Amino acid sequence: MKKNKYINQRALKDIIESNKSYKLYMMLGWQDILQRYRRSVLGPLWLTLSMGVMIGTMGLVFGNILNAPISEYFPFLAVGLILWTFISTVISEGCTVFISADSLIKQLPLPIFMHVLRMIWRNIAIFFHNMIIFLVILIFTPNIFITKSTFLFFPGFIILILNLLWISLILGILCTRYRDLPQIINSILQVLFYITPIVWLPNLMKGRASAYFLDLNPMFHLMDVVRSPLLGGASSLVSWQVVIAMAIIGWLLAILVFTRYRARIAYWL
Template identity: 40%
Template sequence: MVLVVRGAADVLGGFGAWRMWWMLAKNDVVRRYRRSRVGQLWLTLSMAVLIFGMGAVYSSLFGTSMADYLPHLGTGLVLWGLISSTINESCSGFTENESIIRQIALPRFTYLLRTISRNLFVFAHNLIILPILYLVTGSPVNWHILLFIPGLLLVLANLAWVGYLLAILSARFRDIPQIVASIVQVAFFISPVVFKPSQLRVDHPVLILNPFASMLEVMREPLLGNLPSVTAYLILLGLLVFGWLFTLAFAGKYSHRVVYWL
């Protein structure tokens, strides 16, 4: 219990240092496209090309129309970009901030919030594509879209504990980022990003035992005008509770050692 309280104090302290991680996150995105004529619009353009390119190929492979398939694929790729990049970049959350950690005493969770915020900026740029995509394909939009916000918050809360845990482990074991990147790459192919969940039976292990499928469902279905399943919410809520309890205890014991591992 003491370790959980210690870990929770670090997390709360990280949120308290919001000026630091917000400024660093914005600077990360701006710096990436400095001196570019198009600037941050490259984020949106590259995602749009990927969506329409893959849509043209996979709609013919699955024998479905572009108008029916593109909203599913486009929404899935944009949401998967947020999930995968947050997990992968969280592994280097402490190592990329080594110089700051060695000089300034900030809560460790501050650096993870920098990573999450940076990926939210990128996600916001890519999100611009979806209204245009829905308009072009005639995809229905209804009040279910309001459920996207709580779904997004639920996913981010889960990504936060996963990222915090991976950041600590990656600081100690430098092979972790490569292992995580490989797992995320495999997860892309077994998660309903390219294919539709309706192509599998409802109780298929890919949909039940794969937490990425639940993350995609609670965010994508409201955007497509559908209601997510109760099962997806229960899976993510269960992961949220048990994941944070374990991570807080783990962080309470090991987060203060990060500076010695860098």
């Protein structure tokens, strides 16, 4: 009993110390971005430029295919792609978050959870960098206004981050042990991209039996609590209930997994 209590305290202490080391993981996360685009002319702006080109191309093609008004479709597509890129990148990098920090984990006595926070922070910085594209699109779409619902973006984004943290922590531990899992997770993400309303509009599903699948898609709810406020609407109550329940249950599970396997991560690397 004493040993289990000690292990549990070490795991919780690791999470607390990781959050206190915010200056360190924020600095390391920003250095990751700069290192990726070292000696390039535009630097991190390449991320925004490539995202802008993709949104513009897909907007023209799928907007015509779906016969959707440009003023409605472009903001929807922009937020959807930027948000999906953020979520899918975090989940994908979460699979290798401890593997990529191999040398730091083995050589420095840093809190292990800090590497998850570093990865999340890096992608948050890129997300808000890409949101410049959405702001530019809003200039040319005057039908979207700032309302009271718009400010729900902030609690929606916070609950999204909380969910991505526990997902990344669990996947990071499992993928460190089982190295085939990252490929499986990436395959699942590709399927989720097509069944989640990112390129296609969710109102196209109204009146169809397949509309019920939206309520069963957790990725849709994670995106809805962030995307709908930005588009001037309000997220559904179901979406809020789902993401809050995911955060509570997910973190309870993550703490149990982290408590049990934290000490083994370094040996699996």
